[in-house]
Amino acid sequence: MKSPAYRLQFASFVLAMMADNIEHVISYWVVFQKFHSPALAGFAVLSHWLPFLLFSVAVGALADRFDPRRIIQCGMLLFIVASTGWGILFITDTLTMSAAMVLLVIHGCAGVLWQTPNQLLLYDIVGPAGLPSAVRMNAMARYLGVLVGPAVGGAIMLSLGPSHGIIVNTLFYFPMLIWLFWAPTSEKGAAAKRMAVRGFADIVDTIRAIGPYRVLTSMTLLAGMTSFLVGNAYSAQMPGFAEDLGHGDPGVSYSILLAADAAGALLAGLALEAWGRLKPTARTAILLAILWSLSLLAFATVSHYAAAIVLLFSAGFFELSFNTMAQALVQLNAPVDMRGHVVGLYNMAGLGMRAFSGITVGVAGSAIGIHWSLGLSAGVLLVALLVLYRRATSPV
Template sequence: MKSRPYRIQFAAYVLAMMADNVEHVISYWVVFQKFHSPTLGGFAVLSHWLPFLLFSVAVGGLADRFDPRRIIQCGMLLFIVASAGWGIFFLTDSLQMWHAMLLLVIHGCAGVLWQTPNQLLLFDIVGPADLPSAVRLNAMARYLGILVGPAVGGVIMLGLGRSHGIILNTLFYLPMLLWLFRAPSSGKSATPRRFAVRGLADIVQTIRDIAKQPVLISMTWLAGLTSFMIGNAYHAQMPGFAGDLGHGDPGVSYSVLLAADAAGAVLAAIALESWGRLKPSPRTAIMLAILWSVTLLAFATVGIYGLAIALLFAAGFFELSFNTMAQALVQINAPADSRGRVVGLFNMAGLGMRAFSGLTVGVVGAGIGIHWSLGLSAALLFGLLLALYRRALKPS
């Protein structure tokens, strides 16, 4: 936070993440009221995460070849198009299901154009020495957006209505869009590089490139395993957990449980920044992920509301800790001439694989119950992470 460019980036990132969640609040509510379609709800999840699975490495390749600031601006423009599109359809009362699907896809593509280049921009702004701190604070900014976005979205929708409210939301993306015209760059990411963007071949080549680099391969495996087995799929099942806990109004209980998870993540960022003694290493990141899996296993089995809140708070703490540590390790150890592709591969594993966590927790939960599905997923993840930890202990 001593860096003025980083402070501006942090504030703009919070606003953009808040706008992302404001759009979710308003658009999901209207879509639910109009169509009452669980299928469309499932498509919303897929359209959000599949672009990360399909295009993260390609976008990382673009960021290796072109200025990442311009790629982020393209993402901000797509976010603005999506929010404005929702507003126009709401104003004219002409929204059809295919319109909603198209806007959801645009929103998902905007996200993948934003996240990987933004991580490269962080490296340029603060350098490798302060990168772990910048990654943690940006993760905190993401959770702040998740915490504040729904509240702001609700207030905007009540005060201005859904149509004008979501059009107003486009303004929250402008600080990031405009600041990027003057954002500093070390020149490493702004200089075109010799590699062309080759689609699937890039993914295969990047996997080959990191295969003999233990830190990169272990952190990519960590991101993929945690995202595939659980990811954030338990968030979508939180209304069911709140109802089963049977503590007062289910709507209030649901909100408190989600807030506990996000609050734990925010506290983790503050604590790790203040303490400064938890140095990034693959073993530490894997151990924090193991603690996360154990915490969620306990959450899946408890029936006491207060204990469930405490466990979700701890889960948020551990999740931010291992995710940000893994991300920082990948960015620091990635080769300079292919950093975008390596970070893109990490995001493909860490964000793209979340598209499948809905199967491991959600679809399976429909058959055996959400407590069993989350518990079994967490237990299996625990075993896989132990194997990954033992492998990390072996000398390279």
């Protein structure tokens, strides 16, 4: 935060992340009221994460070839198009299921155009020395958006109504859109290479390229395994956990449980910033992920509400800790001439694979119960992480 450029980036990032969550709050509510379609709700999750699985490496390749600031601006414009589209369809009362699906896909594509280039821009703004701190701060900004967005979205719906409120929400994207015209950037080492963007071939080539780099392969595997097996799918099951814990009104219990997870993540960011002695290493990142899986495994088995809150708080703490450390390690160790490709592959694993956690936790939960599905997923993840830790610590 000593960097004026980073302070502006942080403020605009918080506003854009808040707007992202406000759009979810308003659009999901109206869509539910109009269609009452579980299938459309499932499509909303897939449309949010599948673009990261399909296009993260391609967007990273674009960021190696072109100015990442302009790619982020394209993402902001797509967010504005999506919110405006929702508003127009709400006002005219012409929303159809197919139109909702199109807007959900636009919103998902906007996210993938934002996240990978933004990580590359952080490197340009703060440099290698400040990168771990900047990554943690941006992760905190994401959780601030998750916490504040629903509250602001609810207030906007009550005061302006969903139709006009979601159009007003577009204003929160403009600070990031405008700031990027003046955001600092460095001359990239890849500028002279001007690598072509080749779609699926880029994914294969990037996987081969990181093969000799043990840190890069370990952190990409870490991101993929945690997202595929657990991800954030347990958040969608939180109302069921709250009701099973039998503590008062399920709605209130649900809010408190989600807040515990987010509060733990925020505390992790503040603690790691204040302490500053936990140096990023592959082994430390994997150990933190192991503690995260243990927290979730315990949460899936407890029957006491207070213990569940403590365990979710711990899970949030460890999740932010290992995710931000892994992301920083990937950026610091990525070859200069293909940093965008490598960060894109990491995001493909860490964000794109979340689309499948709805199967491992959600679909399985409908068959065997959410406690068993989360417990089994966390247990399998724990075993996989122990194997990965042994691989990371074994001699080359």
